[in-house]
Amino acid sequence: MSSSSHDTSRTTTPTPMALLVVAWALVVLPLLYGLVQTVRTASALFTG
Amino acid sequence: MAVPSFLARERIVAKPGFNRWLIPPAALAVHLCIGQVYATSVYKAALVADFESSLTAIGAIFSIAIVMLGLSAAVFGTWVDRNGPRAAMFTAACFWSVGFLVAALGISTNQLWLVYLGYGVLGGIGLGIGYISPVSTLIKWFPDRPGLATGMAIMGFGGGALIASPLSRQLLGTYDSGYDGTAATTASGSAVALLFVTLGLVYLVFMMFGAAIIRVPADDWAPAGFDLSAVKKKSLVTSNSVSAANSIKTPQFWLLWIVLFCNVTAGIGILEQASPMIQDFFRDGETSLVTVAAAGGFVGLLSLFNMAGRFVWSSTSDLIGRKAIYMVYLGVGLLLYVALATVGSSAVWLFVLLAAVIISFYGGGFSTAPAYLRDLFGTFQVGAIHGRLLTAWSAAGVAGPLIVNGVLDTQGTPGELVAGDYRIALFIMVGLLAIGFVANLLIKPVATKWHEPNTETALTPERSAAR
Numbered sequence: 175m176s177s178s179s180h181d182t183s184r185t186t187t188p189t190p191m192a193l194l195v196v197a198w199a200l201v202v203l204p205l206l207y208g209l210v211q212t213v214r215t216a217s218a219l220f221t222g
Numbered sequence: 223m224a225v226p227s228f229l230a231r232e233r234i235v236a237k238p239g240f241n242r243w244l245i246p247p248a249a250l251a252v253h254l255c256i257g258q259v260y261a262t263s264v265y266k267a268a269l270v271a272d273f274e275s276s277l278t279a280i281g282a283i284f285s286i287a288i289v290m291l292g293l294s295a296a297v298f299g300t301w302v303d304r305n306g307p308r309a310a311m312f313t314a315a316c317f318w319s320v321g322f323l324v325a326a327l328g329i330s331t332n333q334l335w336l337v338y339l340g341y342g343v344l345g346g347i348g349l350g351i352g353y354i355s356p357v358s359t360l361i362k363w364f365p366d367r368p369g370l371a372t373g374m375a376i377m378g379f380g381g382g383a384l385i386a387s388p389l390s391r392q393l394l395g396t397y398d399s400g401y402d403g404t405a406a407t408t409a410s411g412s413a414v415a416l417l418f419v420t421l422g423l424v425y426l427v428f429m430m431f432g433a434a435i436i437r438v439p440a441d442d443w444a445p446a447g448f449d450l451s452a453v454k455k456k457s458l459v460t461s462n463s464v465s466a467a468n469s470i471k472t473p474q475f476w477l478l479w480i481v482l483f484c485n486v487t488a489g490i491g492i493l494e495q496a497s498p499m500i501q502d503f504f505r506d507g508e509t510s511l512v513t514v515a516a517a518g519g520f521v522g523l524l525s526l527f528n529m530a531g532r533f534v535w536s537s538t539s540d541l542i543g544r545k546a547i548y549m550v551y552l553g554v555g556l557l558l559y560v561a562l563a564t565v566g567s568s569a570v571w572l573f574v575l576l577a578a579v580i581i582s583f584y585g586g587g588f589s590t591a592p593a594y595l596r597d598l599f600g601t602f603q604v605g606a607i608h609g610r611l612l613t614a615w616s617a618a619g620v621a622g623p624l625i626v627n628g629v630l631d632t633q634g635t636p637g638e639l640v641a642g643d644y645r646i647a648l649f650i651m652v653g654l655l656a657i658g659f660v661a662n663l664l665i666k667p668v669a670t671k672w673h674e675p676n677t678e679t680a681l682t683p684e685r686s687a688a689r
Contacts, residue, residue: 186239197247197435200428201254201378208384212522215388219519219574 229433231306236437242363242445244435249356249375251432252311255425256318256352257382259287259345260525264390265414272411273334283325283342285619290346292616295354299609300466302351307359307436314352315429321345322422329415341418352429353379353612357592358605362439365601366448368593369544373536376589380529386421393417458545458665462673463602470610474598474668477661482591483614483621484658485551488559488651489584490622492577493528495630496521500574502639503567512570520574527578528585535586536593544594545665551583551590552659556652563648567641588615598668625650 227233262284269280302310321344328336356375364371391403398413409417469475492499497517504511512520539547562576592608599607626647630636633643 185237187237188239189241189244193435194241194244197244197431200431201247201250204254204385205250205378205381208381208386208388209526211388212384212525216519216522216526218515219523220516221519 225305225309229305229309229312231304231309231438234306234308234437235440236443238440240437242439245356245360245363245437246371246374248307248311248432248436249360250378250381251435252314252352252356252429253375253378254382254385255429256314256349257379257384258386258421258425259284259291259349260380260383261386261390264387265394265409265417268394268409268411268414269329269337271408272329272414273332275334279334283337286338286342287346287349288619289616290343291349291353292613292619294347294350295609295612296350297609298347298351299354299606300603302354302609303358303466303603303605306438307355308433310351310355311429311433311436314348314355315426315433316348317344318348318352318429319422319426321348322418322425326415326418326422329411329418332411350609350612354605354609356432356436357608358601358603359436359438361592361596361604362601364445366445367537367540368596369536369538369540369590370533372592373533373589376536376592377529377532377585379588380525380532380585384525384529390417390421393420458543458667459597460600460667460673462668462670463600464598464607464668464672465674466603466606466610468672469599469603469607472668472672474665475607475611477665478591478594478598479611479614480661481548481552481658481665482587482611483618484654484661485548485555485584485587486615486618487622487625488555488655488658489581489587490618491626491647491651492580493524493584494623495626496524496577498636498639499644500570500577502644503573503641504570505638505640520577523574523578524581527582531582531585532589535582536589539586539590539593544590544597545662547586547590548594548662549659551587552655552662555580555583556655556659559648559652559655563645563652598665602674 266277266280269275269283270277273280298310321340321342324340324344325337326340328334328338328340357372360371360375361368394401394409394413394417395403397416398409401407401409401413464472497514497520500520501510501512501514501517535547535551558576558580562573562580566573566576591611592604595607595611596604629647629650630639630643633639633646
């Protein structure tokens with residue numbers, strides 16, 4: 175979903191897609207690491 | 223208090239064309255770091271051994287941090303709203319990181335008071351400022367989906383512990399070859415000190431990244447296709463503004479304070495005791511049907527539901543409304559607590575299911591609160607108002623464990639308790655949830671006398687900076 179301004183008289187400077195990807199990767203990858211580790215721990219509830 | 227120009231709000235006003243989806247990762251960069259506070263159990267035993275101290279004395283480090291979180295969020299909330307999210311994130315990063323470094327010094331020199339000062343006081347201030355720093359900015363960037371936006375950030379706070387716990391175990395294993403990450407071994411104090419230095423530096427870089435990419439929307443900005451009149455039609459949603467100073471004079475603020483206090487106290491009742499509780503519920507004589515490893519798995523499962531609830535329920539509140547979702551948290555939560563107290567010990571799967579849904583409501587209560595505040599008081603000083611509301615969390619952090627531990631102390635000794643011994647504590651939580659449910663029902667729109675003059679503009683954020 176993109177965002178927009180009501181003021182169209184100013185020059186628009188689109189956010190670089192690479193910056194978006196890097197920013198999201200920096201937070202999602204550690205979160206995935208934590209999720210995987212926690213799921214492995216939680217699985218002991220059903221196997222331990 | 224003025225801030226250096228590179229941190230000033232005026233320097234981070236987004237230019238036309240800026241993509242608002244860069245804001246959630248900026249917020250997450252802060253919340254994923256400060257969420258470490260829920261991972262303190264990893265090195266608790268190591269600190270007890272290193273300081274030759276008690277669990278209570280070491281547990282006080284965490285308690286001080288949570289109390290400071292509430293106090294600093296309340297005290298610095300207005301400063302955060304006035305100076306903007308970059309200044310707040312920068313300050314939070316400094317306090318949080320320096321807190322780790324001072325605590326590391328305390329561990330290395332065997333001075334517990336330095337750990338209290340570092341992690342507890344300085345780190346706690348970083349926690350409070352960091353927790354509220356991106357919230358009002360997210361609400362302003364996502365006026366169409368405030369629950370989703372704050373849910374994403376506050377989910378990060380839950381996710382922070384999910385990352386920090388296994389990461390800390392791995393780092394402790396690296397710094398102390400005798401530690402294998404299980405309860406059978408304890409890491410050395412020097413390994414914990416090194417862990418604190420590592421975490422302090424990593425979190426500093428990560429949070430500074432968030433501070434660097436955060437932006438505030440321009441005065442006239444609104445998302446494409448956003449219809450302000452559609453939002454105003456929803457009950458309880460105001461387009462007016464109430465200042466932080468005036469908000470605490472309204473019954474709505476205190477009713478919501480009671481709602482949050484009751485919801486958090488009830489949730490902590492389970493979280494605090496999760497591991498021994500599931501073993502006690504299925505105790506047969508001296509042994510339990512649930513092993514220590516399985517109880518650890520139960521704690522992990524609750525962490526997952528705590529985090530998921532923050533995102534799922536807060537996002538759902540955008541569809542059904544804030545008051546309705548809190549009726550679910552408190553009303554359905556109440557019924558689930560009754561079920562837990564009465565039939566929870568009949569099957570492990572039932573116990574796990576009930577506890578997991580209750581904890582998801584606990585998480586949802588945290589992440590939906592900022593959006594509820596936005597609905598009631600507008601965006602003008604929502605960060606500062608949120609900061610004041612978080613004192614309910616501090617109070618609940620003291621009350622929850624006090625209630626549960628106080629009741630269990632009268633019922634028997636740890637390791638010999640059974641399901642029936644938890645009944646009184648659980649029914650106290652049911653009573654608290656009933657109080658919270660009534661408080662939520664009583665919440666009505668804020669009286670017009672508290673509105674700021676000439677503010678049909680709660681969705682134009684920059685005016686607030688000039689006040």
